[in-house]
Amino acid sequence: xxxxxxxxxxxxxxxxxxxxxxxxxxxxxxxxxxxxxxxxxxxxxxxxxxxxxxxxxxxxxxxxxxxxxxxxxxxxxxxxxxxxxxxxxxxxxxxxxxxxxxxxxxxxxxxxxxxxxxxxxxxxxxxxxxxxxxxxxxxxxxxxxxxxxxxxxxxxxxxxxxxxxxxxxxxxxxxxxxxxxxxxxxxxxxxxxxxxxxxxxxxxxxxxxxxxxxxxxxxxxxxxxxxxxxxxxxxxxxxxxxxxxxxxxxxxxxxxxxxxxxxxxxxxxxxxxxxxxxxxxxxxxxxxxxxxxx
Ligand SMILES: Cc1cc2nc3c(=O)[nH]c(=O)nc-3n(C[C@H](O)[C@H](O)[C@H](O)COP(=O)(O)OP(=O)(O)OC[C@H]3O[C@@H](n4cnc5c(N)ncnc54)[C@H](O)[C@@H]3O)c2cc1C
Numbered sequence: 589x590x591x592x593x594x595x596x597x598x599x600x601x602x603x604x605x606x607x608x609x610x611x612x613x614x615x616x617x618x619x620x621x622x623x624x625x626x627x628x629x630x631x632x633x634x635x636x637x638x639x640x641x642x643x644x645x646x647x648x649x650x651x652x653x654x655x656x657x658x659x660x661x662x663x664x665x666x667x668x669x670x671x672x673x674x675x676x677x678x679x680x681x682x683x684x685x686x687x688x689x690x691x692x693x694x695x696x697x698x699x700x701x702x703x704x705x706x707x708x709x710x711x712x713x714x715x716x717x718x719x720x721x722x723x724x725x726x727x728x729x730x731x732x733x734x735x736x737x738x739x740x741x742x743x744x745x746x747x748x749x750x751x752x753x754x755x756x757x758x759x760x761x762x763x764x765x766x767x768x769x770x771x772x773x774x775x776x777x778x779x780x781x782x783x784x785x786x787x788x789x790x791x792x793x794x795x796x797x798x799x800x801x802x803x804x805x806x807x808x809x810x811x812x813x814x815x816x817x818x819x820x821x822x823x824x825x826x827x828x829x830x831x832x833x834x835x836x837x838x839x840x841x842x843x844x845x846x847x848x849x850x851x852x853x854x855x856x857x858x859x860x861x862x863x864x865x866x867x868x869x870x871x872x873x874x875x876x877x878x879x880x881x882x
Contacts (some may be wrong), residue, residue: 591676595719597616599711607686608822612702612850613702613848613850614702615652615654615700615701615702616637616638616700616701616702617638617661617698617699617700618635618636618637618638618698618699618700618701619636619696619697619698619699620633620634620635620636620693620694620695620696620697620699621634621635621636621696622634622676622695623693623694623695624781626679626729626762626763627759627760627761627762627879628728628759629681629682629760630679630680630681630682630726630762631679631680631682631691631741632666632677632678632679632680632690632729633678633679633680633690633693634675634676634677635675635676635677635678635699635701636674636675637674640673640674640675641674641875642672642673642674642789643665643672643676643703643704644669644704645665645667645669645672645676645703645704645708645734646669646704646708646709646711646740647665647668647708647709647711647731647734647735648664648707648708648709648731648734648735648868648869649664649665649703649704649705649706649707649708649731650662650663650665650703650704650705650706650731650842650849650868651663651665651698651701651702651703651704651705652666652700652701652702652703652846652849653680653686653690653700653701654686654699654700654701654702655686655689655690655699655700655862656693656700657684658685658686658689658763659685660686660700660702660847661679661686661687661703661841661846662846662864662868663678663721663730664678664729664730664731664841665677665678665704665731665734665816666678666679666729666730666731666733666734667734667737668733668734668735668736668737668738668741669734669738670737670738670741670742671734671737672739677727679729679730679733679762679860681726681742689800692819703849704864705849705850705864705865706849706863706864706865706867706868706869707865707866707867707868707869708731708869709731709735709869711735711738711739711843713811714739714746714811715745715746716745716746716747717746717747717809717810717811718746718747718749718750718805718806718809718810718811719735719739719746719747719748719749719750719810719811719812719813720750720752720803720805720810720811720812720813720828720833721736721749721750721751721752721812721813721814722752722812722813722814722815722816722824722828723751723752723753723754723814723815723816724753724754724755724796724798724814724815724816724817724820724824725755725756725760725816725817726756726762727741727814727815727816727817727820727841728753728762728763728815729762729763730815731841731869732813732815733763733816735813736749736751736776740773740775740776743775747809748776748777748805749775749776750777750778750779750800750803750805751770751776751777751778751779752779752780752781752796752800752803752817753767753778753779753781753796754780754781754782754783754795754796754799755782755783756781756782756783756784757782757784757785757786758782758785758788758789759786760782761782767780774784777803779792779799779802779803780792780799781793781794781795781796781799783795783796786831795823796820796824797823797824797826797827800827800830800831805831805833807831807832807833807834808832810831810833810837811833811837811838811839811858812828812833812837812838812839813839813840814828814838814839814840815840815841821840825838825872827871833840834873835871835872835873835876836871836872836873837871838871838872838873839869839870839871840869840870840871840872840875841867841868841869841870841871842858842863842867842868842875843868844856844858844863844864844867844868846863846864848864849864850864850865851865851866858878859877859878861878
């Protein structure tokens with residue numbers, strides 16, 4: 589019988605209270621500094637906490653974002669620690685009530701922030717290893733972009749950096765200028781694909797698993813991190829295991845409906861774990877122990 593591995597919470601930072609707030613349940617009122625369109629349904633918001641306080645997040649962690657009278661939702665921090673100073677970035681897809689209203693906000697508007705919360709990816713354990721990133725759709729921003737940027741900003745600490753990125757169609761691509769830069773860099777290997785091409789697309793066509801034959805890895809020195817829509821995990825995991833990467837070296841992030849963000853309310857419970865606190869980042873070995881994970 590498979591026994592549940594011990595969850596290492598050392599990659600969780602202590603939730604902070606900002607601007608005189610003493611409760612992790614009270615949002616801090618932050619200011620939107622900039623809004624950038626990424627695609628027809630996704631925007632990146634640059635956020636400033638009071639007094640330009642550093643958020644202090646780990647890649648893979650999230651904040652609870654709120655608007656009074658509308659609601660609150662978990663959103664991954666898109667900025668890497670290396671690129672977080674007095675502001676940080678959130679990339680938000682318009683999905684429903686709250687995110688719909690957030691998409692109408694402009695620079696100068698205010699927004700509530702709690703966190704950072706959750707277990708991030710343990711990048712310190714990735715050092716010296718090759719890192720394979722497999723990102724589907726919004727997964728590139730939330731929360732893989734900070735992992736990639738952190739590695740690029742400390743390049744000598746890691747082995748090869750291989751990034752596979754797929755979206756349903758070209759109109760859903762994120763960070764187009766950055767993708768063009770990544771394609772030119774010689775210190776990373778970058779491959780992207782779309783499920784369905786349009787007249788603008790001259791690149792690879794096919795689901796993300798069709799990129800796997802293009803890469804060769806050393807499974808004994810590779811850690812994989814994959815985030816994407818739920819359907820992707822099953823097929824990407826088959827490919828990663830097929831390449832010989834062990835379940836302990838495969839990291840993923842699961843989206844669960846969350847309310848409190850701090851392991852009290854139980855909304856995000858997956859079997860005996862709280863996704864907001866024990867996750868949202870898990871190894872495949874850990875996830876195998878949860879019947880409800882996939
Ligand atoms: C850890 C984590 C990190 C995330 N990071 C990001 C991120 O960086 N960027 C981003 O864009 N999103 C992110 N998400 C997803 C984001 O939290 C949701 O899209 C958000 O909660 C939607 O809120 P809303 O009020 O706009 O939508 P809602 O009004 O809640 O609706 C969203 C969708 O869910 C459906 N829905 C509503 N209520 C229920 C219910 N009870 N059960 C099932 N379906 C329901 C709606 O019909 C709609 O299709 C993250 C989620 C998690 C858990």
